[in-house]
Amino acid sequence: METHAVHLNKAEWTYLGGDDEAKKPVELVLRSYDQDVHAATGSGANAPDTDPVVVPAGQGRRLEGKHFFVRPSDPAQLCRIAHRGLLP
Numbered sequence: 001m002e003t004h005a006v007h008l009n010k011a012e013w014t015y016l017g018g019d020d021e022a023k024k025p026v027e028l029v030l031r032s033y034d035q036d037v038h039a040a041t042g043s044g045a046n047a048p049d050t051d052p053v054v055v056p057a058g059q060g061r062r063l064e065g066k067h068f069f070v071r072p073s074d075p076a077q078l079c080r081i082a083h084r085g086l087l088p
Contacts, residue, residue: 004082004083004084004085005080006082006083007078008080008081009075011071013048015068016068018045018086022066027086028086029060029061029063029083029084030060030063030081030083031059031083032055033057033079033082034079035073035079036054037070037072039068040052041064050065052071
C-alpha cells in the first residue's frame with residue numbers, strides 16, 4: 001500500500017480524498033510529523049461534517065468515512081503529514 005506525503009500550509013481544510021460510491025466506510029491511516037493536526041470526515045468532498053479529531057505530532061490515527069480532510073493546528077509552522085491510501 002502506498003504512503004502519500006503532504007505539506008500543509010493553509011488554515012483551511014485540505015481534502016485528502018474519498019469515495020462517493022463506497023457501500024461501507026473507507027479507512028484512512030493518517031500520521032502527523034511536525035505538529036498537531038485536525039482531521040475530519042465528510043459525506044461529500046466539499047467540507048467535513050463531523051467534529052475534528054486531533055492527531056498529535058509524531059503519532060497517527062485511523063479514520064473511517066467517505067471523504068477525508070485535514071488542517072494544521074498552526075498554519076504558520078511547518079506541517080508534514082502522511083496517509084496510507086484510502087482503503088476499501
